[in-house]
Amino acid sequence: MTKLLILEDDIAFARILNNFLTKKGFEVTLSTNLKDANSSIQKQQFDLYLLDYRLPDGTGLDLLETIRSKSNTGHVVIMTGFHDVRTVVRAMKMGAADYITKPVNPDELLMILKQLLAKTDQKAPLSKPVSKEDKYVKGTSTKAAKLQEFIKLVAPTDMSVIIQGESGTGKEYVARAIHEASKRAAKPFVPIDCGVLSRDLAAGELFGYVKGAFTGALIDKRGQFETASGGTLFLDEIGNLSYEVQIKLLRAIQEKVIQPVGSEQLIPVDIRLIAATNENLMESVREGEFREDLYHRINEFKIFVPPLREREEDMQLFVEFFIREANNDLTRDVERLAPDAIQMFRNYDWPGNLRELRNTIRRMVLLSTGKEATTELLPEEMLHSMVNSKTRPENQTDLKAIQELTEKEQIARVLEDARGNKSKAARLLNIDRKTLYNKMEKYGLN
Numbered sequence: 001m002t003k004l005l006i007l008e009d010d011i012a013f014a015r016i017l018n019n020f021l022t023k024k025g026f027e028v029t030l031s032t033n034l035k036d037a038n039s040s041i042q043k044q045q046f047d048l049y050l051l052d053y054r055l056p057d058g059t060g061l062d063l064l065e066t067i068r069s070k071s072n073t074g075h076v077v078i079m080t081g082f083h084d085v086r087t088v089v090r091a092m093k094m095g096a097a098d099y100i101t102k103p104v105n106p107d108e109l110l111m112i113l114k115q116l117l118a119k120t121d122q123k124a125p126l127s128k129p130v131s132k133e134d135k136y137v138k139g140t141s142t143k144a145a146k147l148q149e150f151i152k153l154v155a156p157t158d159m160s161v162i163i164q165g166e167s168g169t170g171k172e173y174v175a176r177a178i179h180e181a182s183k184r185a186a187k188p189f190v191p192i193d194c195g196v197l198s199r200d201l202a203a204g205e206l207f208g209y210v211k212g213a214f215t216g217a218l219i220d221k222r223g224q225f226e227t228a229s230g231g232t233l234f235l236d237e238i239g240n241l242s243y244e245v246q247i248k249l250l251r252a253i254q255e256k257v258i259q260p261v262g263s264e265q266l267i268p269v270d271i272r273l274i275a276a277t278n279e280n281l282m283e284s285v286r287e288g289e290f291r292e293d294l295y296h297r298i299n300e301f302k303i304f305v306p307p308l309r310e311r312e313e314d315m316q317l318f319v320e321f322f323i324r325e326a327n328n329d330l331t332r333d334v335e336r337l338a339p340d341a342i343q344m345f346r347n348y349d350w351p352g353n354l355r356e357l358r359n360t361i362r363r364m365v366l367l368s369t370g371k372e373a374t375t376e377l378l379p380e381e382m383l384h385s386m387v388n389s390k391t392r393p394e395n396q397t398d399l400k401a402i403q404e405l406t407e408k409e410q411i412a413r414v415l416e417d418a419r420g421n422k423s424k425a426a427r428l429l430n431i432d433r434k435t436l437y438n439k440m441e442k443y444g445l446n
């Protein structure tokens with residue numbers, strides 16, 4: 001039976017979830033606070049974790065961190081009370097497998113959980129299957145062409161590469177593309193997310209360890225450097241490696257040997273290193289967080305992956321690709337997005353880039369009843385975030401978004417004129433106080 005931990009402080013809602021999922025055959029353990037959940041995960045491992053974000057004694061991300069630090073391979077799904085893209089992106093970066101927004105649609109939740117379970121047997125925690133050429137959008141924009149040109153140029157060489165770009169822009173895809181076009185293509189491509197490696201375990205994960213090297217080292221374990229032998233090692237979020245591991249990494253690249261933790265033995269390795277970062281590593285060097293010698297050693301070639309908002313010409317291709325992918329995965333038959341939805345996609349800033357676009361489309365496809373996915377299926381909160389972001393108001397053509405933006409600005413102005421006196425502001429706006437409070441909350445004007 002699949003073991004599922006639910007962490008949810010709203011007791012009534014937690015019971016509803018418990019009953020629903022128990023009926024669907026899950027063995028559910030319920031916790032209503034972080035402390036209880038922590039003690040449950042000390043006692044046993046779960047296959048799935050469904051974690052509320054806001055809790056009386058912390059957040060679901062605190063538990064996620066503990067789960068990952070224990071190298072637990074169970075899938076984590078975060079429940080957010082509202083569509084907080086940044087929290088979702090953070091959760092995904094910390095190793096959450098998916099997220100669901102409240103109010104939770106039980107069928108959608110069940111679908112997500114089943115898909116994750118289906119993946120369990122196919123996927124090792126830190127490595128993903130190698131993608132095929134046809135599972136990849138190249139794009140037609142000038143920036144996409146430049147990116148492809150760089151990939152083609154650097155791939156056949158053995159140069160180390162730094163790929164820099166915002167979260168979710170497709171840095172790992174670029175790394176795979178380099179590997180697949182290189183002479184190492186027949187050998188392994190091993191991706192490692194340094195952001196989810198706990199500081200204590202990172203050296204062991206990369207270089208391996210011998211039995212007894214530390215508490216919990218019950219057997220000899222091969223590191224990912226050896227697994228990638230002859231192929232490419234992709235270190236995602238390399239800026240997260242501790243200083244000590246950076247020293248070992250530099251030695252491994254320079255001398256082409258590794259030393260497993262707790263061992264005297266030096267093992268020769270032959271790997272090509274590709275690293276990714278969403279921050280400017282040079283700044284980390286200046287702040288003393290990243291070693292300068294390591295930076296220069298891996299910075300033989302640098303590639304910038306543009307954010308989605310700068311690839312407007314590629315948007316349609318990505319949308320079509322993600323609809324096709326979602327149709328396949330979710331057995332749906334959606335053909336297109338409604339034109340106004342496309343327009344809103346173009347106006348939105350996409351802070352989570354391609355990953356956010358993919359997730360948004362998957363949800364729209366899942367909830368769609370016809371051939372066309374319409375704007376009603378867009379998360380309400382995405383619209384709010386568009387209204388709150390004033391980065392590109394001149395591009396707004398969506399009427400509802402424009403009305404909301406105007407309304408928000410007018411309320412803010414009147415509140416300022418009334419020096420925060422809400423009764424007076426409500427009178428001036430010709431609405432009642434309750435409506436004013438609701439609108440202030442909606443637009444984050446509290």
Ligand SMILES: Nc1ncnc2c1ncn2[C@@H]1O[C@H](COP(=O)(O)OP(=O)(O)OP(=O)(O)O)[C@@H](O)[C@H]1O
Pocket residue numbers: 093135136137138165166167168169170171172173174236237276278321354355358
């Ligand atoms: N060229 C592409 N074609 C199709 N899908 C893509 C492409 N690039 C990225 N994606 C999709 O976007 C998602 C995010 O990509 P990826 O994990 O490579 O981003 P990233 O920049 O490495 O993210 P992070 O900064 O969080 O590590 C992937 O799961 C994939 O579905």
